[in-house]
Amino acid sequence: MTAVPAVSRPSARGALAAPPRRKPTVGFGDLVALTVRQHRLAIGLSVLGYVLFGLLIVLSHGHVAFGHWWTFDPKVFTPVPAGLIAVFLGAPLLAGEYERQTNLLVWSQDVTPLRWLLAKLTVLGGLVMVLATLLAIVVNTQTPNGYGGSNYGAFNPLAMFHIVGYETWLPLSLAYAVFGFLLGVAVGGLARRTVTAMGITLVGFVAIRFLIANLLWPWLLAHLIAPIRVTWPIADWITPNPNSASGAGPLDYVLNNQLWLTASGQSVDVPPACYSVQDIKPFGECLIRNGVASSGEAFQPLSRLLAFESVELASYVVLIAICLAITIWSVRRKVSI
Amino acid sequence: MMTAATVSRSLSPALTRRERVRWTDLAWLVWRQHRLLIVVTTIGVAIASALYWWDATDVVHSNAYQVLANVIVPAASGLVGVFWGAPLLASEYEQRTHLVAWAQDTSPVRWMIAKFVLLGAVIAVLWAILGAADSTFIHVVNGNGPMYSSLFGRWGMAGFESWIPLQVIYALFGFALGVAVSALVRRTVMAIGLTAVLFAGVRFAVLDWRPTFLPPLIAVLPPRGPTYSIDTGPGALQIGFGQTVDAAGNPISIPFDCYNIHTSTWSVPCATAHGAVATYQDYQPASRLLPFHLIEFGIFAVLTAALIAFTVYRLRANRVAA
Numbered sequence: 155m156t157a158v159p160a161v162s163r164p165s166a167r168g169a170l171a172a173p174p175r176r177k178p179t180v181g182f183g184d185l186v187a188l189t190v191r192q193h194r195l196a197i198g199l200s201v202l203g204y205v206l207f208g209l210l211i212v213l214s215h216g217h218v219a220f221g222h223w224w225t226f227d228p229k230v231f232t233p234v235p236a237g238l239i240a241v242f243l244g245a246p247l248l249a250g251e252y253e254r255q256t257n258l259l260v261w262s263q264d265v266t267p268l269r270w271l272l273a274k275l276t277v278l279g280g281l282v283m284v285l286a287t288l289l290a291i292v293v294n295t296q297t298p299n300g301y302g303g304s305n306y307g308a309f310n311p312l313a314m315f316h317i318v319g320y321e322t323w324l325p326l327s328l329a330y331a332v333f334g335f336l337l338g339v340a341v342g343g344l345a346r347r348t349v350t351a352m353g354i355t356l357v358g359f360v361a362i363r364f365l366i367a368n369l370l371w372p373w374l375l376a377h378l379i380a381p382i383r384v385t386w387p388i389a390d391w392i393t394p395n396p397n398s399a400s401g402a403g404p405l406d407y408v409l410n411n412q413l414w415l416t417a418s419g420q421s422v423d424v425p426p427a428c429y430s431v432q433d434i435k436p437f438g439e440c441l442i443r444n445g446v447a448s449s450g451e452a453f454q455p456l457s458r459l460l461a462f463e464s465v466e467l468a469s470y471v472v473l474i475a476i477c478l479a480i481t482i483w484s485v486r487r488k489v490s491i
Numbered sequence: 492m493m494t495a496a497t498v499s500r501s502l503s504p505a506l507t508r509r510e511r512v513r514w515t516d517l518a519w520l521v522w523r524q525h526r527l528l529i530v531v532t533t534i535g536v537a538i539a540s541a542l543y544w545w546d547a548t549d550v551v552h553s554n555a556y557q558v559l560a561n562v563i564v565p566a567a568s569g570l571v572g573v574f575w576g577a578p579l580l581a582s583e584y585e586q587r588t589h590l591v592a593w594a595q596d597t598s599p600v601r602w603m604i605a606k607f608v609l610l611g612a613v614i615a616v617l618w619a620i621l622g623a624a625d626s627t628f629i630h631v632v633n634g635n636g637p638m639y640s641s642l643f644g645r646w647g648m649a650g651f652e653s654w655i656p657l658q659v660i661y662a663l664f665g666f667a668l669g670v671a672v673s674a675l676v677r678r679t680v681m682a683i684g685l686t687a688v689l690f691a692g693v694r695f696a697v698l699d700w701r702p703t704f705l706p707p708l709i710a711v712l713p714p715r716g717p718t719y720s721i722d723t724g725p726g727a728l729q730i731g732f733g734q735t736v737d738a739a740g741n742p743i744s745i746p747f748d749c750y751n752i753h754t755s756t757w758s759v760p761c762a763t764a765h766g767a768v769a770t771y772q773d774y775q776p777a778s779r780l781l782p783f784h785l786i787e788f789g790i791f792a793v794l795t796a797a798l799i800a801f802t803v804y805r806l807r808a809n810r811v812a813a
Contacts, residue, residue, distance in 0.1 A: 254585075254586075349574060
């Protein structure tokens, strides 16, 4: 209960600080400078992380040895930096202000909360866009843009990484990085606690990326445009496509490389009567006896890749818009605690 | 001031006076402070365990387990470090609540020990459940034939680590690491990032060291070229692809012509004709599985104890230093 000894502010300022400058307005440049200064450590670490990761991809030639027994292709980790941006740059942005209650100070200045937010998103969102673009360019120089990428064929327990092939399309890699950042910001604005926001963002980003890559994408490939179906008659022998020029090329996406079709063109499963037939010739004869007339394959040609990628891009654009709307709404509630 | 004090006094329950702060009091405090974390983590562990058991009923057709066993379970113990450990002290420092918390009758060290013991017990129980689900499932996979034995076999990453005590000690290590880092860094976001990096680094380093915890035995085999196939006894861990030597003991390589693609074997007469005498193959015998489990457990137990000691030392050294 003893009185706090009074520190004489005026004298300290008078002796040491420069006289206050007076400005008619707070320019956008001032806000940008403030943002850069507040986040200089995060900006520096983000740039450093992306540069190191890019160097690793370029210098490793798809093969990094970790210790004595483990090798991996660093390109499979291409989606990871966007997740780190979401968790470490996006989530604490608003949550930190709420948690320290600095929002009370910041949002009661001459500058409106929305303008303050615009400056933050411009500087940090711009940084994310530049870094994601550069990373996509680096990865694109190493990987052909295709459905699968180099990791698709080989057995890989982490099947989610097959997305690395088609998602190296620059607009797509840009979109999911920006989405990650804005998801973090929106979650921070709602959760208002840094650690909670970081946790929810981590789970949410991984879950949404996983659902889009493993549910939406296969659905698009099967249903958005009907796959091309090439068929050839079964004589009494199982043969590959006799006219290979009409079949799937090496960069096309094969949905089903072994269709069994009736005379009316309907796709059927292998008749149970033929399950136990071992050799190819009796197996073919068995199929014919059970009504299978032709064999075939279904695939999506590489020329349609852009269409599929565009729909996936649109899904991210919708998510970005939702996150942005949540963020603006949360900031406009202003100085409520 | 007086009126405010009187009002609040009259509304709150009567003061109870105690001789000392008991463990049950500390347990109540820990539960009140960390109940959200405990509940959310319990739900997460329950979901992962349920997915495992659900997957185990139809292992041939399921596919969720690959992500579960290879990604989610190894990452989960890191998440304990990141979300339980790292904010524990960092947020006290950051919000400056340590000035209140550590100026009470209970000393900072006792406060810290209570958190370690009580939260650690919760983690141990939850990760024993997760480990039980993990090992039950992997047992089912292996009972179904050698599917992906390099991953789920007894020496595979997921297979080896499914030993329940290992799962528990990984999580406790993550927790102790997070707390120690936060005692040093004192900023939540920084502590979280640093904990994640250090946890992954230590886990990978030990993973890399694991095949040579003890010096490998050397099997002398008929001469052959490099091969994946394990012929150093059932349940052994083959290390590397073997070294073929000539009569003088010098390493030589055998031309690929000696390899029969159809039978996936090397022709011994062909190798002998090229001067090869034997192939030395490093391996760990099956009988070393339990010692290796214990060694890995010991490594993480020692690290965990050291991190706890470091944290207590830091707290004692700094007390209520701002």
